Amino acid sequence: MAIQEQAWRSRLHQIIFESDTRAGKAFDxxxxxxxxxxxxxxxxxxxxxxxxxxxxxxxxxEWFFTIVFTIEYILRLVSIKQPxxxxxxxxxxxxxLAIVPMYLSILFVxxxxxxxxxxxxxxxxxxxxxxxxxxxxxxFLNAALRSSAKKISIFMLxxxxxxxxxxxxxxxxxxxQNGFKSIPDSIYWAIVTITTxxxxxxxxxxxxxxxxxxxxxxxxxxxxxxxTGIITSDMALTARAKRRSGQTCPGCGxxxxxxxxxxxxxxxxxx
Numbered sequence: 232m233a234i235q236e237q238a239w240r241s242r243l244h245q246i247i248f249e250s251d252t253r254a255g256k257a258f259d260x261x262x263x264x265x266x267x268x269x270x271x272x273x274x275x276x277x278x279x280x281x282x283x284x285x286x287x288x289x290x291x292x293e294w295f296f297t298i299v300f301t302i303e304y305i306l307r308l309v310s311i312k313q314p315x316x317x318x319x320x321x322x323x324x325x326x327x328l329a330i331v332p333m334y335l336s337i338l339f340v341x342x343x344x345x346x347x348x349x350x351x352x353x354x355x356x357x358x359x360x361x362x363x364x365x366x367x368x369x370x371f372l373n374a375a376l377r378s379s380a381k382k383i384s385i386f387m388l389x390x391x392x393x394x395x396x397x398x399x400x401x402x403x404x405x406x407x408q409n410g411f412k413s414i415p416d417s418i419y420w421a422i423v424t425i426t427t428x429x430x431x432x433x434x435x436x437x438x439x440x441x442x443x444x445x446x447x448x449x450x451x452x453x454x455x456x457x458x459t460g461i462i463t464s465d466m467a468l469t470a471r472a473k474r475r476s477g478q479t480c481p482g483c484g485x486x487x488x489x490x491x492x493x494x495x496x497x498x499x500x501x502x
Contacts, residue, residue, distance in 0.1 A: 272293055300329050375468075386458065398415075400443065409433070409434065409435060411433065424447045426451060427451045
């Protein structure tokens with residue numbers, strides 16, 4: 232009996248978590264279609280005219296997808312040996328966020344709670360994060376971002392110091408006029424200018440102010456290129472490093488194992 236249960240759970244795990252089999256690919260495609268359609272329904276339901284005309288239909292469709300995702304969530308917990316670890320993982324919490332708001336909305340009925348009901352409905356947009364199940368290169372991108380985090384943090388501190396200095400200089404140059412009423416306002420202008428956004432709500436009038444603004448605009452192009460270069464360099468280094476396996480642990484549902492790994496590095500379950 233135990234052997235049959237283990238074989239059944241292993242088969243279910245392959246279908247739900249792995250995508251290298253025909254059944255696994257079919258499950259992934261069907262789940263992806265449900266996620267995209269459910270997100271589309273939530274978006275369309277936020278349009279007043281569409282909600283007025285098809286509100287009941289959207290409501291029924293959303294309940295259908297909620298039931299589908301509930302069944303999928305339960306099957307994921309059943310198919311692994313340590314369901315609590317998966318439930319507390321990032322992907323597990325995302326799966327839970329995709330279904331909980333609809334059930335919570337049952338508790339909020341009546342005229343006074345309609346506003347709360349609308350807020351809960353918006354939380355269902357978290358279903359979009361379920362798409363991370365299909366991003367096999369997520370671990371690669373995550374490793375590159377982690378390795379470049381310190382460099383980007385130092386660079387952002389440098390940019391922060393620069394905009395504070397430039398904002399203070401512009402406050403002095405413009406003599407507190409032309410929108411530069413305070414140093415915080417001037418720093419806001421420096422941030423908008425150095426990021427090349429340029430809202431235009433504040434602009435210098437004096438010749439010296441225009442000259443400094445021109446310098447900041449030119450610096451902005453170089454500043455935007457630096458984080459891109461840092462991340463690209465770390466992505467190249469990560470690509471040269473040891474490749475990871477896309478296999479999912481049958482015990483805890485975690486990914487990111489080495490290609491030649493035999494046991495899970497998170498829970499020591501045999502892969």
